[in-house]
Amino acid sequence: MMTTASSSRSLLAALWWVPRGIVFGLMAFFIFGPLANLVLWTVAEKWYFPYSLPLEYGFSSWAKVFAPRGGALDSLRNSLVVAVLTVIVSLILAIPAGYALARLKLPLRSAILLAFLIPQAFPNLTVYVNVARIFYEIGLNGTIPGVVLVHVSHGLVYAVWIATAAFSAIDTELEQAARVTGAGALRAFFDITLPLAAPGLMASAIFVFLESLDEFTGSYFVGAPDVNMLPLLLYTTASGGNYQIASITALLLLIPSLVFMLIVERFLKADVLSRVGH
Template identity: 60%
Template sequence: MLLAMFGPLLNLLIWTVAESWYFPHSLPSQWGLKYWYQVFNPYSDVSGSLLTSVLIALLSVGVCLLISVPAGYALSRRKMPLRVLFMLLFLIPQAFPNLTVYMNVARLFYQWGLNGSIAGVVLVHSVHGLMYSVWICVAAFSSIDPLLARASRNLGAGPVYTFWHIVLPQAAPGIVAASIFVFSGVAG
């Protein structure tokens, strides 16, 4: 059990100090700290790369939440005739192999001037993250008793107040879970 848990981490640690390691050998033939030096070199831009990765992950989470919270609420509360079709629409990016999807996305990004930009990377990650965030938000909003919102409206609260102060706080754990899924998918 411990080997299954820590074996991959041990392998990763060995790779960080292996300067040459070829297939039939069980251990590296040459050991060194060359890669650690490259990371912590005063001229390396590791901190800039890390900040860019965190920025992209946070922006992707924001884009996904801007779409999935209203979509999750609408798909869970409203009796839509094509509800199942809309739910399946968010699964489409996962239905095809990533290589074919990314080749077509790259062609579009070159045409639109988004190649190599943070906006392009956020857009691609957001499309994949929408599947998780929409489905989780639909489940979160579906678990809320609609009688609570109706009681709030009967007591004089408006629809916006009811959503922000009654419905959204109850769906917050699901929305946080969706955010964690998207962030870990983008950053990981």
């Protein structure tokens, strides 16, 4: 009897893994299936229905992408320049704002934090059409500074909220101890507070960088056709049916996202995340 019951429990335990294995398999398929298809398109020379795999492989599409007239190098350079400038401007604004929101007893503090979410609260298309019209009147349309300003409006959401959480996670007694030993307010901030908040600020910078790198709508309405970016190149090549070039461009956008998200996971700790919005 005991042997039969034990065998039944072992069988049930083994069968319990069947639905779980099916669920995990489906999740892996939906996550990694599109990525595998993307990688195959980057090296496919000839691939058409009804064949499930490419008929010929090669790297001629990569040569076209990185040719002087391919447009990818120019788009990549513009995307990196805009992303770096967006990070710099966002941090310049977010560090003092985050410190003030974390340390000072400001009236309507919650309302101020919510105000940074306003650019995300409305449809991007309607907002950027009007932004493009205003920028055209003041000469910012079709320029790098104009695209950077549009990206900053979205990047500040991550920069300010994460900076506020990073500064809130630092014990105020550390600053007070530095002040007691004779350090001024700026010296205590730069020597004590800012280094301790650096991991959170690094994470916010990465979020802003990735948001800028992937931004399409603002780049299209404010930058195109004078400032070509990788998302714009991806859109034009995919619309034209050139799936090889589009897949290579998408891969160029995907790689830094994966790398930086691993870095974010390392730097953004639970004690910082717990203070977001507080």
